[in-house]
Amino acid sequence: MALTRDFKKTIKARAARDPAFRRALLEEATATLGCGNIFADLGLPDADSLLPKANLVRELRQLIKTNKLIGSAAAKRLGITQSDLSELLKGHTQTYSVARLRKMVAAMAGAGFVVGRENFEKICAVEGIKLTAEMKERFAEFDRKGLSPAERRREIIKAYGKKKG
Numbered sequence: 001m002a003l004t005r006d007f008k009k010t011i012k013a014r015a016a017r018d019p020a021f022r023r024a025l026l027e028e029a030t031a032t033l034g035c036g037n038i039f040a041d042l043g044l045p046d047a048d049s050l051l052p053k054a055n056l057v058r059e060l061r062q063l064i065k066t067n068k069l070i071g072s073a074a075a076k077r078l079g080i081t082q083s084d085l086s087e088l089l090k091g092h093t094q095t096y097s098v099a100r101l102r103k104m105v106a107a108m109a110g111a112g113f114v115v116g117r118e119n120f121e122k123i124c125a126v127e128g129i130k131l132t133a134e135m136k137e138r139f140a141e142f143d144r145k146g147l148s149p150a151e152r153r154r155e156i157i158k159a160y161g162k163k164k165g
Contacts, residue, residue, distance in 0.1 A: 053093040056101040061089055063108040076148055078104050
């Protein structure tokens, strides 16, 4: 129900002249608005961990959307099953710690730099990059094994990275 202009004027005028009314109005507004953690306002146990978990799941959902991933690809990248990802995105966070969810968000955020085969081929064509037969075979092997982008990077670093001496 919308407040009338007269009612608003009356409240403002009374608050301006009556400090006790102003304090009571402020206390009521603060209690009504809550503490900033809806889970604490509802009196739920573990409210201190529920809010960060909810925020991390929201961020994870946004990263999946931004990276244009389907459920199976996103789940694989996160190291969980597609059904677990589905439950997680519905807010079922009981089996996940805040630390684990942060790691998942970090893994997904880093995934934004994976360009994919088609875009990689376009970049190679523009830049004049030619893959050797050995590199093509290595990438085919990655495909056969079904390696994630992170696993592919590890394999490439293992094969071509600087050797520690």
